[in-house]
Amino acid sequence: xxxxxxxxxxxxxxxxxxxxxxxxxxxxxxxxxxxxxxxxxxxxxxxxxxxxxxxxxxxxxxxxxxxxxxxxxxxxxxxxxxxxxxxxxxxxxxxxxxxxxxxxxxxxxxxxxxxxxxxxxxxxxxxxxxxxxxxxxxxxxxxxxxxxxxxxxxxxxxxxxxxxxxxxxxxxxxxxxxxxxxxxxxxxxxxxxxxxxxxxxxxxxxxxxxxxxxxxxxxxxxxxxxxxxxxxxxxxxxxxxxxxxxxxxxxxxxxxxxxxxxxxxxxxxxxxxxxxxxxxxxxxxxxxxxxxxxxxxxxxxxxxxxxxx
Amino acid sequence: xxxxxxxxxxxxxxxxxxxxxxxxxxxxxxxxxxxxxxxxxxxxxxxxxxxxxxxxxxxxxxxxxxxxxxxxxxxxxxxxxxxxxxxxxxxxxxxxxxxxxxxxxxxxxxxxxxxxxxxxxxxxxxxxxxxxxxxxxxxxxxxxxxxxxxxxxxxxxxxxxxxxxxxxxxxxxxxxxxxxxxxxxxxxxxxxxxxxxxxxxxxxxxxxxxxxxxxxxxxxxxxxxxxxxxxxxxxxxxxxxxxxxxxxxxxxxxxxxxxxxxxxxxxxxxxxxxxxxxxxxxxxxxxxxxxxxxxxxxxxxxxxxxxxx
Numbered sequence: 001x002x003x004x005x006x007x008x009x010x011x012x013x014x015x016x017x018x019x020x021x022x023x024x025x026x027x028x029x030x031x032x033x034x035x036x037x038x039x040x041x042x043x044x045x046x047x048x049x050x051x052x053x054x055x056x057x058x059x060x061x062x063x064x065x066x067x068x069x070x071x072x073x074x075x076x077x078x079x080x081x082x083x084x085x086x087x088x089x090x091x092x093x094x095x096x097x098x099x100x101x102x103x104x105x106x107x108x109x110x111x112x113x114x115x116x117x118x119x120x121x122x123x124x125x126x127x128x129x130x131x132x133x134x135x136x137x138x139x140x141x142x143x144x145x146x147x148x149x150x151x152x153x154x155x156x157x158x159x160x161x162x163x164x165x166x167x168x169x170x171x172x173x174x175x176x177x178x179x180x181x182x183x184x185x186x187x188x189x190x191x192x193x194x195x196x197x198x199x200x201x202x203x204x205x206x207x208x209x210x211x212x213x214x215x216x217x218x219x220x221x222x223x224x225x226x227x228x229x230x231x232x233x234x235x236x237x238x239x240x241x242x243x244x245x246x247x248x249x250x251x252x253x254x255x256x257x258x259x260x261x262x263x264x265x266x267x268x269x270x271x272x273x274x275x276x277x278x279x280x281x282x283x284x285x286x287x288x289x290x291x292x293x294x295x296x297x298x299x300x301x302x303x304x305x306x307x308x309x
Numbered sequence: 310x311x312x313x314x315x316x317x318x319x320x321x322x323x324x325x326x327x328x329x330x331x332x333x334x335x336x337x338x339x340x341x342x343x344x345x346x347x348x349x350x351x352x353x354x355x356x357x358x359x360x361x362x363x364x365x366x367x368x369x370x371x372x373x374x375x376x377x378x379x380x381x382x383x384x385x386x387x388x389x390x391x392x393x394x395x396x397x398x399x400x401x402x403x404x405x406x407x408x409x410x411x412x413x414x415x416x417x418x419x420x421x422x423x424x425x426x427x428x429x430x431x432x433x434x435x436x437x438x439x440x441x442x443x444x445x446x447x448x449x450x451x452x453x454x455x456x457x458x459x460x461x462x463x464x465x466x467x468x469x470x471x472x473x474x475x476x477x478x479x480x481x482x483x484x485x486x487x488x489x490x491x492x493x494x495x496x497x498x499x500x501x502x503x504x505x506x507x508x509x510x511x512x513x514x515x516x517x518x519x520x521x522x523x524x525x526x527x528x529x530x531x532x533x534x535x536x537x538x539x540x541x542x543x544x545x546x547x548x549x550x551x552x553x554x555x556x557x558x559x560x561x562x563x564x565x566x567x568x569x570x571x572x573x574x575x576x577x578x579x580x581x582x583x584x585x586x587x588x589x590x591x592x593x594x595x596x597x598x599x600x601x602x603x604x605x606x607x608x609x610x611x612x613x614x615x616x617x618x
Contacts, residue, residue, distance in 0.1 A: 032346050198507065198608065210609045293599040299507065302520045306510050 001164050002285070004029055004069040005089055007076030008039075008059065010129035013137035015073055017046050019170040020057050027067065028059040029088060032078070036061055038135025042113045045136040062087035062173055070160060071097045074111075078274035079106045085114040092119075099147060101125045103258075104274030107184050108150060108179075121158050123147040129172070144171035146177035160279040180234075183227045187239045190223055190275045191216040192246070193259035198303065200264055203254050207247025215292075216240055219276070222290040226282045263300070267307045272300040310473050313338055313378040316385030317348075317368065318443055319438035320410070322421050322446035324382055328353050329366050336376065337368040337396060340389070345370055347444025354445040365388035380406045380470060383420075387413045387583035396424040401428075401503055406470055408456065410434045410569075413583030414495050417459060417488075427521070432456040433490045453480035457487035489543075492536045499532055499584045500525040501539040501555070502568035503605040507612065509573055511565050516556025524601075526583070531599040535591045541582045572609070576616045581609040 001024050005016040008028035017162040017190060020026040028044070030036055036059045037043075045052035062084060068091050070239060076084045085092075092098060092115060100107050111120050127143030145165065149158040158174060165172035196206050197213060206212055222247050224234040245251065262268040273281075277294040283290030310333050314325040317337035331333040338354070339345055345368045352363035371393060377400050383481075385393045390411060394401075401407060401424060407428040411417050422427050436452030454474065458467040467483060484490060504524060505515050515521055526549050533543040554560060570575040582590075585602040592599030601605035 197616060201507075205615060207612050209611045211607050211614070215607060215611075264353055292604065295601065295604050300521050300526060302508055302518045302524075304519070305518050306508060306514060 001025070001069055002067065002068075003027075003164075004070040004072040004088070004091060005072050006062075006072050006084060007080070008035070009066050009077075010131045010137055011076065011125070011127065012073070012075035013044060013046075013125060013131070014059055014129040014139055015043060015101075015168075015170065016137075016260075017055055017137065018074070018166070018170055022168040024164065024168070024305065025232065026057055027065070027069075028057055028293060029062055029065050030059065031062055031084070031087075032134065033061065034134035035059070035131075038133075042135065045132075046139065047132065047136065048139040061092055063093045066273075067091060068093035069096055071099060071164070074098065074100045074102060074107075078107070078271040079269065079293065081107060082113075085110070089114055093118070097121055097157060099123055099161065099286065101145070103180065103185070103189060104271050105278040106274060118151045118154055119146065120146055120150045121154075121161060122150055122178045123172075123179060124175075124185050133201045139215065140256060142171075144173065146173050146175035146178050146181050155218070170280050176210040181231075183232045183234055184239055184242070186275055187220050187223050187234065188243055189242055189257070189259070190279065190293070191219050192301060193257040193270075194219075194272065194276050196257045197259045197263055197270070198296065198299050200260070202254055202260075204247055204249050204254055207244065213240070213244075214241055219296070222283065222288070222293050223279050225288045226290065227278050229282070229286050229288075234253075259289075259300070263303060265309060267309065269304055269308055271301055272297055272304075310380055311376065311378040311511070312336075312473075313374065313376075313381040313400060315349070315381050315393060316389070317344070318384065318386075319424050319433065319446055320436065321382070321384035322353060323353075323436060323438040323448055324384065324410075324479065324531065325478075326353060326364055326446065327479055328473070329364060329476040332410070333600075334476070335366055336378075336411060337366055338371055338374050339368065340371055340393070341443065343443035344368070345441075350603075351444065354441075355448065360470035364373065369609065375402045376400060376406055380408060380473070382413060383407065383416075385411065387411055387416070387580040390416060391419050391422075391478065394419070394602040397584065398423055404428070404571075406430055408470065410433055410454070410608075411583075412494070412498060413580050414587040415489065415505070415583060427460045427463055429436070429455055429459045430463075430470060431459055431487045431491060433484075433487060433494050452482075453482065453486050455484035455490050457480050457484040474534045487551055488539065489541050492532065492539075492541045492543055493548055493551070495584055495587075496529050496532050496543065497535050497552055497555070498566070498568070498580075499602070499605075500528050500589065502566040503581065503585050503609060505526075505566045506572055506579070507605065508567045508607050511563055511569075513556055513558050513563055515553075516553065522549070522553075524542055525552055528601045528605070531592065531597070531602050534597045535588050535595065535599065538595050538597075540590070572612060572616060576618065578613055578617055579618055581606055581613075585609070612616045 005012040008030040039059035125145040162172040277297040279293040314321040317339040434454040446585040471481040493571035586606040
């Protein structure tokens with residue numbers, strides 16, 4: 001299958017590599033020039049369990065892509081999605097399936113502006129990856145993903161895509177309700193990312209706070225209230241329990257959430273507008289009280305203004 | 310006049326020194342042993358405009374005070390007030406006037422448990438001072454204070470106290486509505502202290518945030534809603550404008566608020582329960598929405614748990 005990885009950072013490089021290894025015709029599209037050049041000049045450096053290999057996969061800047069793939073997997077940052085879709089719309093053919101694996105909420109709304117809904121697949125990935133530098137991806141740990149078509153008539157095609165991903169070892173499951181899974185994952189990000197960022201702590205430290213249980217339930221409650229407008233029923237207590245299981249240091253406890261890494265450690269803008277900010281905006285639209293998400297959105301934006309130069 | 314300074318940290322030492330210099334019989338009461346010992350062994354070191362003098366003023370631990378003063382000026386930290394009042398209740402005679410100059414809200418309620426309301430004077434001070442070490446106070450800048458009796462029949466006595474303070478150069482004004490002034494000052498602390506603490510920034514940096522205007526108005530609005538229950542009318546816009554005047558670097562702009570100094574710089578507990586926390590508690594009591602103060606109280610307490618060992 002001809003597959004474009006659109007946004008080939010850490011995760012995109014992982015997916016691209018794994019799909020390339022099982023015989024797919026993969027090409028990587030990314031806006032970071034040094035990354036693209038290094039991949040083309042020396043191959044993608046893949047580091048896994050201390051072993052390094054160099055893999056020949058073509059890479060290009062968004063404007064330079066011309067071939068129309070069977071599948072495009074989107075892995076941009078949330079705030080870069082729309083600009084990327086504009087840059088690559090020439091290669092999104094009328095049969096190109098577009099699988100969106102971004103974190104956060106509302107991306108399907110953006111996608112529908114550029115892609116026929118028949119071709120849109122939404123997904124949630126639990127894989128991880130890191131970049132050691134331009135052209136150098138580091139893989140560790142295990143993962144899986146869920147995929148579903150948003151047009152009910154496209155189930156067969158979505159399952160075919162799952163098969164391709166599975167052959168590459170990506171452990172894809174066809175989901176009966178991927179939108180629920182996206183909301184549930186957004187709750188994890190909407191609590192741990194925002195709280196650890198504003199309090200400047202890791203997940204374990206946050207979990208030990210006596211304020212944590214009530215705080216995450218207050219935030220999740222607002223996600224849940226907004227989610228019902230999209231036909232998604234989130235059980236606040238169940239979602240909270242799922243998050244609390246992550247506090248364990250043997251899980252992700254010692255880990256600083258990605259938003260903390262972005263903003264506090266690397267002084268980069270965050271995805272807050274696609275997590276708490278989305279709930280806050282939709283709260284206003286639907287006249288739902290989302291005071292916790294409003295204030296966390298405000299505070300993270302304030303912190304961005306202080307730290308991002 | 311015989312005057313006890315109850316809580317003789319930086320500000321108490323300033324007041325004690327200035328009142329001592331104009332012939333009052335002053336003694337300092339404080340719970341910090343090294344501070345008390347240094348003052349007794351070498352005198353209170355007073356540093357002002359680069360000049361240093363040593364001033365003989367008796368100092369003692371709370372339990373060691375026996376003389377009954379005409380006036381006790383309270384300068385403890387908010388959370389230490391009640392314990393201090395218990396420790397010194399033996400020297401609060403039936404004619405001892407007690408002037409409370411603590412920051413924060415609700416101290417009159419605590420005082421009334423230990424002191425006849427006829428003897429209670431409430432005040433707001435705009436002086437500043439710092440401690441360079443135990444027994445060593447640093448004075449800079451100008452100030453003033455407002456004082457008022459809480460029992461309407463005690464106006465003459467309150468004005469006499471004002472005279473004594475004025476003779477010492479403390480620029481005391483008899484206030485017609487000190488409770489209003491206390492609330493207005495609490496709004497300054499309830500916005501700048503909490504926001505600069507959670508965002509880890511100084512007053513100027515906070516003032517430059519595009520989120521600042523709305524954020525302080527949302528917080529002040531809740532102070533105002535609760536204040537009306539105490540017969541205090543705070544005009545949100547006027548209070549906000551007063552706070553915005555402080556952003557100027559020629560005012561306090563480059564300054565980190567005391568709560569930031571306490572918690573972020575020195576890892577000490579804060580007075581949050583007597584500022585935003587008071588509004589939050591009273592909001593619950595009166596069934597008033599105080600969501601901003603609730604969440605800032607929660608976040609500051611969470612930050613205390615992370616930083617105070």
